[in-house]
Amino acid sequence: MINLPVFITRHVLIALLLGGLAGILFVLSLIEFDHLTGSEEFCTGCHSMELVAAPYRKSKHYNPASGVRASCGDCHVSDGVLAATWDHILGGKDLFAQLFGADYDDPVINALHLPEAAFAARRWFKKEDSATCRRCHTLEAINGSRANTLLIHQQEAQDKSCIDCHYNLVHRLVPEERTFKRDRWNRMIEREFDLPTGKADELLQQ
Amino acid sequence: MKILSLGCKTMREGVIASSIFFLAGILLIVAGSTVVPEMFYMRHVVMLLGLITLLFAPIILISTFLLSVLPGAKEKLEKCEH
Numbered sequence: 001m002i003n004l005p006v007f008i009t010r011h012v013l014i015a016l017l018l019g020g021l022a023g024i025l026f027v028l029s030l031i032e033f034d035h036l037t038g039s040e041e042f043c044t045g046c047h048s049m050e051l052v053a054a055p056y057r058k059s060k061h062y063n064p065a066s067g068v069r070a071s072c073g074d075c076h077v078s079d080g081v082l083a084a085t086w087d088h089i090l091g092g093k094d095l096f097a098q099l100f101g102a103d104y105d106d107p108v109i110n111a112l113h114l115p116e117a118a119f120a121a122r123r124w125f126k127k128e129d130s131a132t133c134r135r136c137h138t139l140e141a142i143n144g145s146r147a148n149t150l151l152i153h154q155q156e157a158q159d160k161s162c163i164d165c166h167y168n169l170v171h172r173l174v175p176e177e178r179t180f181k182r183d184r185w186n187r188m189i190e191r192e193f194d195l196p197t198g199k200a201d202e203l204l205q206q
Numbered sequence: 207m208k209i210l211s212l213g214c215k216t217m218r219e220g221v222i223a224s225s226i227f228f229l230a231g232i233l234l235i236v237a238g239s240t241v242v243p244e245m246f247y248m249r250h251v252v253m254l255l256g257l258i259t260l261l262f263a264p265i266i267l268i269s270t271f272l273l274s275v276l277p278g279a280k281e282k283l284e285k286c287e288h
Contacts, residue, residue: 022228025228025232026228026260026263026264029231029232029235029260030260032235033235033253033256033257033260036235036239036253037253042249042250042253045244045247045249045250046247046250085257085261088254088257089257089258089261092254092258095247095250095251095254098247098250099247099251
């Protein structure tokens with residue numbers, strides 16, 4: 001005869017039941033939270049993100065021939081409820097910057113700060129080994145329309161991450177970090193928005 | 207180290223506080239996704255507050271549990287059993 005543990009009383013049973021239900025509700029809430037906050041509608045609720053989303057809406061990731069549309073969260077939020085929740089907690093600093101930082105809603109300020117944001121995003125993709133790209137793209141299945149696409153992805157892509165070669169696909173073009181020249185970028189933004197020379201540096205320092 | 211001393215009252219307070227944070231977190235997330243208007247980033251702020259509040263619930267509950275298994279806590283908590 002097995003000796004059953006005597007500490008299991010009616011109160012323990014009730015606590016287990018309530019704790020179990022609360023645990024299920026907790027995980028479901030996190031999943032729903034990640035789903036809601038990874039949507040394009042939520043992200044573009046900030047005007048600054050609307051500026052970033054404009055090029056995205058003209059990209060292949062928004063309007064692919066297959067009709068498979070990647071939303072903000074599909075690329076910028078990790079897979080799995082724990083990792084996604086952690087990403088959203090870290091994302092809180094972006095909300096803090098939006099509320100108390102520079103005026104990112106201003107297209108000029110937004111464009112001036114864009115390179116740092118792009119470099120940070122690329123570093124994140126690299127750190128994650130482009131895991132969010134791999135949600136949809138399978139390396140072994142990439143054939144492409146050009147003859148050498150298959151070979152490139154089978155041989156040259158070894159020990160490389162998607163982001164090493166594929167960037168500037170969705171948002172405004174930003175040069176590679178190693179070749180980026182802040183001075184040239186500022187002059188380009190000044191020409192684009194008809195600003196006097198040196199105004200971009202001044203705005204960036206404010 | 208008195209703060210680490212857990213009695214019946216503080217243990218119950220921990221469980222109740224955890225429940226309040228849990229419910230408040232869910233309510234904030236639901237409110238943020240449905241009724242809060244999209245002005246002054248209120249929706250984003252409410253959703254983030256909801257997430258943080260929700261995450262505090264298990265943290266408080268686990269902390270309460272850990273304090274209840276510290277040496278010396280058992281004698282005090284035996285009085286809570288009925």
